[in-house]
Amino acid sequence: MTHNGSYWFDSLAPDDLGLAAEPMPTQVDVAIIGGGYTGLWMAYYLSEYCPHLKVAILEAEVFGFGASGRNGGWCMGTSHDVEALLSQVSTRATGLRLARAMQATVDEIARVADHEQIDCHFEKGGNLMVATSPFQVTQLQDELKHLHQVGFTEADYRWLDAPESRARVGTASNFGAMFTPHCAAIHPARLARGLAHRLKARGVLCLESTKVTGYVSGRVETNRGELRADKILRATEGFTPTLKGQKRAVLPIYSMMVATEPLPGSVWDEIGLVHRETFGDPRRVVIYGQRTADDRLAFGGRGGYYFGSKVKPVIPGDDPGLDSVAQSLRDLFPVLVDYKMTHRWGGPLGVNRHWRPTVTFDPETGLGSAGGYVGEGVAASNLAARILVDLVRGEDSEILGLPWVDDLARNWELEPVRFLGARILQYAAERADASEAELGRPARFWDGLFNRFVD
Template sequence: MSAPLTPDFANGEVSFWYRSLGVPEPGEPLDGDLQADVAIVGAGYTGLWTAYYLKKAEPHLRVVVLEKEFAGFGASGRNGGWLTGALAGSPERYAKTHSPDAAKRLQRAMFEAIDEVIRVAAAEDIEADIVKGGLLTVARSTAQDVRLREELNYQRQWGWTEADVRLLTRGEMESRLRVSGATGATWSPHCARIQPAKLARGLARAVRNLGVEVYERTPVTEISRGRAVTPYGTVTATYVLRCTEGFTATIPGHHRDWLPMNSSMIVTEPLPEDVWAEIGWNGRELLGDMAHYYMYAQRTADDRIAFGGRGKPYLYGSRIDDRGHTPAWTIDALWSLLTSFFPAMAGFRVAHAWSGVLGVPRDWCSTVHLDRETGLGWAGGYTGHGVTTTNLAGRTLRDLVLRRESELSVLPWVDRRVRSWEPEPLRWLGVHSMYRLYRMADARESRGAERTSALAKIADLITGH
C-alpha cells in the first residue's frame, strides 16, 4: 500500500521537528587555535548536557563545543520524542560486572533523569511540548501478549514495583488508547513526550547563555590526548570528550566502536476531533509494542501522529545518510503499520518522513568513560534510549571531570569496556540477517503462533541483542 502524501510533503530536511522552527543556519566555525579546560566533540544532547552541568558547577571553566553541522543536527533533533526511563541495555549485563543492586541503582537513576530534564527545561524556559503521560506498551498477538507478561515479570525481578509498571485491564487500556487488535497492555509513568528539536535548541541557547563556546560548521578530524583537531584550528584541552553517538563511526580510529543503526519516522497531517474521539490518546502517552521489529509513536502537540520504526537498518561500511532522506518503501511500510494500529487513519495523509542514526555497542549497553591519564572521555551507545540517558551521561561526565565521588560516578555503566563490532562484510550480514529474521518472526506470530518464534531467538544470538 502506497502512503498518501500531502501536497507539501517533505522527505528528510533533517526532520519534521524543525518544520515549524526552521532548520537552523549553522553558527560561526572555529577561527584558529585555542586553549580550553574541556573540549566537547558533538553538539547533540550528550555534549550540550555535559557542557551545561560543567558550567553550572564550575562557571570559571572554559568549555568549548565543536559541531560539524549545527546543534541538534543528529539524533537529538530527529528522535521519536520519548523521554523514557527504559534502561539502555540489559540489567544482567551491568550486574555481571558489578552487582544486581548496582544495576537497579542505574535503573532508578534513569527514572530520576526524566524529572531532571523536565526540571531543567522549566528552569531554563525551554518550551519543548513536554507532557509526562507515561508509556503504553501493547501486544497485538498471542505471542506478543505472552512476551508482554514475561517482560512484566522480568521487570519485577529487577526492582520495578506496581507503581513503576502495571498490567492494564482491557477497559483501562481502551479508556486510554484504542489500538486495533490489541490483546493486552502495560503502562508505566516513567516516560514523557517531548518535541526533540525544541529541547535541543533550548539547551544550545542555555549553554551559550552560561558562557560555553559552541562552534558549528567545525568538523573534528582527529581526537587525541589533549587535542581536538579541525580544519580551522586545534583546540587543546585538559579533557577532550567524544559525544558523537551515531556519528562515532565517522571519526578516525572509532569506525567499529558503535554501529550506526538507522531508524525512520513519518508524521501525519493534523487530525480532526472526531478521529481523536475514536482513537483516544487524551493522556498523550507514548506508544510502543511487543513486536520484534518494533514501532514507537506519540501524539504531537499539534494533534498529529508521529510514528517510527526500522527502515533500512544499516548501511554497508557504517555509512550515514545524514540528511534524513527516507526511501519510499520505508514510508509505505510505516504507513501500512500505522493504519493497522488505527484504521481511522485510512483517509488521511503523511506530511513528512525522515531518518536518523543511533549508536549501538556490540553488547547493546551504554557506556560513560573518562581516562584521567589521557583526559580522553566519552559517553554514548544509547541504543535508542538517548533522550533521557544523555542527561544522566552529562551529569556523570561532569562528576568524572571534576573528580567528584558521587552516586553517579560509580554507576555500573562507568568505564564499561565493550569489544568492537566485526569488520565488514560480517557487520552488514549480521545486522541485516537479524532484522530479516525479526520480520519473519513477526509475520509468523501474527498468523497465530502462541509463543515467541524461534527465528527471533536466532536473531538475538546472531547480534547479541
C-alpha cells in the same frame, strides 16, 4: 547542512536553525565533540558545576542535527541494558539501581527544562506497551510479574485490561497493555535547540559548522583550524564511525520516522492519547509513537544498517525503508487512511559491541566519551553526561557506581561479517514478527536466532 529532514526541525521557529557564528578559539579547557544531547548536557553540567572552565562544543552541522533533533521523543525512565541486568540474579540489584537512576533522570530533564524555560512540550503521560495479539497478553503479564518480583511496584508498572488500554490508545487490535508512568513525550529538537541557546547565553562557546577531522590528547583538528584543549570529550554516537580511526567503535543503525498532518478531534476521539502517552508493542522491529503537542502522530520504527558502517547524515523522504514504517502506522490506526503523512525522515543511532551504553574518561590523556544508547538515548544521554562530568571533575558521586562507567566494548567485526550479522539480525526480527502476527503464537526459532545476535 542545517536541516536534518525531520518534522521536528520543520516545526522550529524559522530563525532558530543556526546560532550566530563565533570565532574559533585556539585554547579551551574542555572541547566537546558533537552537539546532540550528550554533548549539550555535558556542557550544561560543566557550566553549572565549573563555571570557571572555558568550554567549547564543536558541532559539524547545527546543534541537534543528529539523532537528538530527529528522534521519537520518548524520554524514557529506563535504558536498553536494564532488562539484561534484571534477568540475572547476580546483576539484579545493579539493574534496579540503574532503572531508578533513569526514572529520576526523566524528572531531572523536566526540572532543567522548567528552570531554563525550555518549552520542549514535555508531558509525562507514561508509556503503553500494547498487546496487539492475545498471546502477547501472557508475554507482557509474565514480564510484569518479573518486574514486580525484582523490586518494582504497581506505581512503576501495571497492567491495563483491554477496555482501559483501548480507552488510552485505540489501536486496531488491543488486548491490554503494560503501563509505566516513567516516560514523557517531548519535542526533541526544541530540547536540543533550547539547550544550545541557554549554553550560549551562559558563555559556553557554541561552535556550529565546525567539523572535527581528527583529535589526539590535547589537540583537536577541525575544518576551521586547530584547537588545544586539556580535556576532549567525544559525543558523536551514531556518527562516530566517520571519525578517523573509529570506524568499528560504534555500529550506526538507522531508525525511520513519519509524521501525519494535524489530526482533527474526531480522529483523536478514536485514537485517544489524551495525556500524550507514548506507545509501542512488543514486536522486535521496535516501533514507537507519540501524539505531538500540535495533534499529529509522530511514529517510528527501527531501520537497518549500511555496509561499511556508512553514515547517511540525512535520509531522503522517498527512501523505501520508510514505507514499512508508514504501513505499520496505518495498520495500527486504520482511521489514518484519509490523512496525509506530511513528513518522512530517519537517522543513525549508535550501538556498542556489547549492546550497552558506555561512559569513559582517562584523566591521564584527558580523553573521554559517552554514548551507545541502542536507540534509547533521549534520557540516557542526560545521565551519561552527568556521569562523565563527575569523572572529569574527579568528584565522587552515587552515579559513578552505575555499570556504564568504563564498561568498554571491543570493536565491531570487520566487514563483511558486520554486514552479514546485521542482516541476519534484521531478517530474524522480521521473520519472528511476521510469523507471530500470522500465527498468533511465539516464533521460537526466529526469536532464538534474534536473541543470539543481540548479546
